[in-house]
Amino acid sequence: MVEQALKLKQAETLPDAGGHFGVFGGRFVSETLMPALEELDEAWRFYLKDPDFLAELDRDLAHFVGRPSPLYLAENLTRQVGGARIVLKREDLNHTGAHKVNNTVGQGLLARAMGKRRVIAETGAGQHGVASATIAARLGMECVVYMGAEDVRRQSINVYRMKLLGAKVVAVESGSRTLKDALNEAMRDWVTNVDDTFYILGTVAGPHPYPAMVRDFNAVVGREARAQMLTEYGRLPDALVACVGGGSNAIGLFHPFIEDTDVAMYGVEAAGRGLSGLEHAASLCAGRVGVLHGSRTYLLDDDSGQIRHTHSVSAGLDYPGVGPEHAWLKDSGRARYVGISDAEAMKAFHALTRNEGIMPALESAHAIAYGLKLAAELPKDQIVLVNLSGRGDKDINTVAEVEGIEF
Amino acid sequence: MNRIDRRFAELKRAGRVALVPYVTAGHPQPQSTVAVLHSAVGAGADLVELGMPFSDVMADGPVIQNAHERALAQGTGLQQVLDMVREFRRQDADTPVILMGYANPIERRGAARFAAEAAEAGVDGLLIVDCPADEADELKEQLQAQGIHQIFLVAPTTTERRLDHAARLAGGFVYYVSIKGVTGAASLDVDALAPMIEKVRGHIDLPVAVGFGIREPAQAAAVAAVADAVVIGSALVDRLDRCDSTEEAVAVTRDFLAPVRDAMDNSVPIQAEQTVRTT
Numbered sequence: 082m083v084e085q086a087l088k089l090k091q092a093e094t095l096p097d098a099g100g101h102f103g104v105f106g107g108r109f110v111s112e113t114l115m116p117a118l119e120e121l122d123e124a125w126r127f128y129l130k131d132p133d134f135l136a137e138l139d140r141d142l143a144h145f146v147g148r149p150s151p152l153y154l155a156e157n158l159t160r161q162v163g164g165a166r167i168v169l170k171r172e173d174l175n176h177t178g179a180h181k182v183n184n185t186v187g188q189g190l191l192a193r194a195m196g197k198r199r200v201i202a203e204t205g206a207g208q209h210g211v212a213s214a215t216i217a218a219r220l221g222m223e224c225v226v227y228m229g230a231e232d233v234r235r236q237s238i239n240v241y242r243m244k245l246l247g248a249k250v251v252a253v254e255s256g257s258r259t260l261k262d263a264l265n266e267a268m269r270d271w272v273t274n275v276d277d278t279f280y281i282l283g284t285v286a287g288p289h290p291y292p293a294m295v296r297d298f299n300a301v302v303g304r305e306a307r308a309q310m311l312t313e314y315g316r317l318p319d320a321l322v323a324c325v326g327g328g329s330n331a332i333g334l335f336h337p338f339i340e341d342t343d344v345a346m347y348g349v350e351a352a353g354r355g356l357s358g359l360e361h362a363a364s365l366c367a368g369r370v371g372v373l374h375g376s377r378t379y380l381l382d383d384d385s386g387q388i389r390h391t392h393s394v395s396a397g398l399d400y401p402g403v404g405p406e407h408a409w410l411k412d413s414g415r416a417r418y419v420g421i422s423d424a425e426a427m428k429a430f431h432a433l434t435r436n437e438g439i440m441p442a443l444e445s446a447h448a449i450a451y452g453l454k455l456a457a458e459l460p461k462d463q464i465v466l467v468n469l470s471g472r473g474d475k476d477i478n479t480v481a482e483v484e485g486i487e488f
Numbered sequence: 489m490n491r492i493d494r495r496f497a498e499l500k501r502a503g504r505v506a507l508v509p510y511v512t513a514g515h516p517q518p519q520s521t522v523a524v525l526h527s528a529v530g531a532g533a534d535l536v537e538l539g540m541p542f543s544d545v546m547a548d549g550p551v552i553q554n555a556h557e558r559a560l561a562q563g564t565g566l567q568q569v570l571d572m573v574r575e576f577r578r579q580d581a582d583t584p585v586i587l588m589g590y591a592n593p594i595e596r597r598g599a600a601r602f603a604a605e606a607a608e609a610g611v612d613g614l615l616i617v618d619c620p621a622d623e624a625d626e627l628k629e630q631l632q633a634q635g636i637h638q639i640f641l642v643a644p645t646t647t648e649r650r651l652d653h654a655a656r657l658a659g660g661f662v663y664y665v666s667i668k669g670v671t672g673a674a675s676l677d678v679d680a681l682a683p684m685i686e687k688v689r690g691h692i693d694l695p696v697a698v699g700f701g702i703r704e705p706a707q708a709a710a711v712a713a714v715a716d717a718v719v720i721g722s723a724l725v726d727r728l729d730r731c732d733s734t735e736e737a738v739a740v741t742r743d744f745l746a747p748v749r750d751a752m753d754n755s756v757p758i759q760a761e762q763t764v765r766t767t
């Protein structure tokens with residue numbers, strides 16, 4: 082118990098200077114990228130303590146993003162489930178429709194403070210691309226978004242949104258033509274153009290300092306939720322639930338609660354067509370430790386160490402790795418990771434839409450699905466707090482396609 | 489003695505600069521790789537670098553990325569790469585072989601097992617592109633136990649502190665990346681090279697190889713005037729990509745490397761104003 086408390090105390094100070102969360106994380110990148118990462122690390126450490134920078138960030142989060150996002154008690158679903166109360170953290174109400182903007186506003190301001198004129202980003206579902214294009218438009222910066230060709234097809238509406246915002250969208254044709262390949266391509270751009278270019282990475286994966294920096298920019302979710310729980314419910318929740326792609330919305334919610342050991346944490350991965358096969362994207366539930374995209378973490382690969390193609394109905398969870406801090410939280414036992422299938426997520430999508438009038442992103446629908454399961458097992462006096470990381474407008478075409486509806 | 493050390497000692501005595509071609513194992517066809525390596529040595533290569541195919545080659549440009557994808561599609565994994573080295577060794581006991589690749593396939597095999605198998609196959613050096621000195625301690629131990637050198641990349645931007653760190657772990661030679669960017673980018677600035685190489689030599693007491701962005705004989709010759717080894721990758725891989733047979737790949741390798749060797753051996757050290765630019 083004491084040891085556990087010590088370990089969790091340590092969590093507050095993780096990662097170490099090299100970006101390690103225990104054995105995870107680090108900086109597994111080519112030497113050519115190192116100076117860029119060191120420059121970024123230094124800038125981030127500096128501005129994280131700079132009162133002017135933080136004041137501007139707060140102002141933008143309030144007036145541009147629309148924070149704080151409310152907590153919402155899902156009374157209808159709570160009644161139907163008949164167990165613990167289900168409370169949603171409404172990141173779907175943010176400007177651009179997801180938690181991703183918390184991070185892009187932060188990194189955008191950092192890019193400007195560092196004197197960079199051009200920003201680049203990778204995107205899967207397109208949410209992070211849209212959020213990056215949005216902050217670039219607002220700050221008057223050139224923006225290039227790398228997106229797997231397969232995702233360009235799946236998320237055509239977001240591609241058009243990015244173009245309207247003035248971003249150039251580059252369809253990446255290599256590898257599996259999805260998020261992981263877009264990330265490779267963005268890294269290549271960054272090494273080549275590092276003098277004037279800032280790489281806005283969209284999740285808590287990648288080489289240090291990204292996992293820590295993106296966490297810090299998204300931790301506003303957990304800080305707000307914790308304070309809102311105390312004022313509105315007079316107590317902390319009994320469990321937190323969030324979906325995990327790379328893990329940014331989950332870590333954003335979890336991090337401020339890490340030392341609250343009575344609060345259980347559940348990260349929900351995409352179990353796709355089932356964890357027993359190969360068509361899923363659940364690196365923590367079904368993967369093993371390796372090195373991908375600059376950090377040591379859990380990932381999905383074959384026996385010769387090649388990164389596998391993954392599957393999820395939601396493009397934002399369709400990623401073969403996961404942020405190293407989640408790997409650490411898993412191994413330390415502080416958080417638990419579970420899988421939700423495509424079918425379960427689709428069911429939850431409809432359940433929330435029809436019963437509460439809230440259409441969730443398919444990523445978030447995974448968290449909703451597990452939240453409903455968990456609430457059903459818990460007594461009525463408990464509270465399950467689910468991160469509703471984004472709204473579902475972007476997914477309408479996918480939902481229609483899955484259900485065989487043609488417009 | 490490791491073959492790399494022996495080879496650089498010989499070259500030094502002969503006053504020659506090493507030519508080091510890079511090819512991706514299994515590209516353009518798995519059956520052509522060993523023949524291509526022999527052809528390279530026949531055309532004057534002193535060391536050979538063999539790429540271990542990986543699905544996510546973050547530090548490589550489109551040419552080498554494509555080579556990795558084609559090699560993987562034809563089933564070339566770590567096991568096949570080691571088999572190729574073993575086969576190469578049957579006819580060539582002297583030319584050092586350096587494997588170049590990414591961390592995850594080695595992580596999956598386990599560092600100790602990989603090091604033992606690589607040594608047994610006849611590997612002399614290992615360059616893991618995404619494993620900088622900061623993360624290399626564990627692997628280093630396993631490689632050292634098997635007499636394999638760990639080769640590190642250094643860049644124009646590598647700080648003195650990082651050079652010193654690499655110096656503590658590096659063996660064989662150090663690989664100076666001559667451009668900012670991925671492999672195959674065309675922007676080698678030969679003028680800037682000499683002072684940078686001097687800086688590297690000030691920290692690391694090993695031969696310095698220069699690579700990334702060298703694609704023609706004149707450039708190779710210019711680089712040879714200041715470095716201990718010239719690495720040519722993308723330009724060769726690009727030509728191999730168009731080969732449909734082993735015979736063709738062997739001929740293309742020879743025809744491309746022989747003039748490079750020739751230019752390196754017969755050039756007078758260049759003057760500062762004779763800058764060579766890529767097209």
Ligand SMILES: Cc1ncc(COP(=O)(O)O)c(C=O)c1O
Nearest residue numbers: 208326327328329330397444471
């Ligand atoms: C709404 C939403 N939730 C979750 C994710 C998954 O990312 P992460 O795990 O970093 O929160 C995405 C990614 O695109 C998203 O758009």
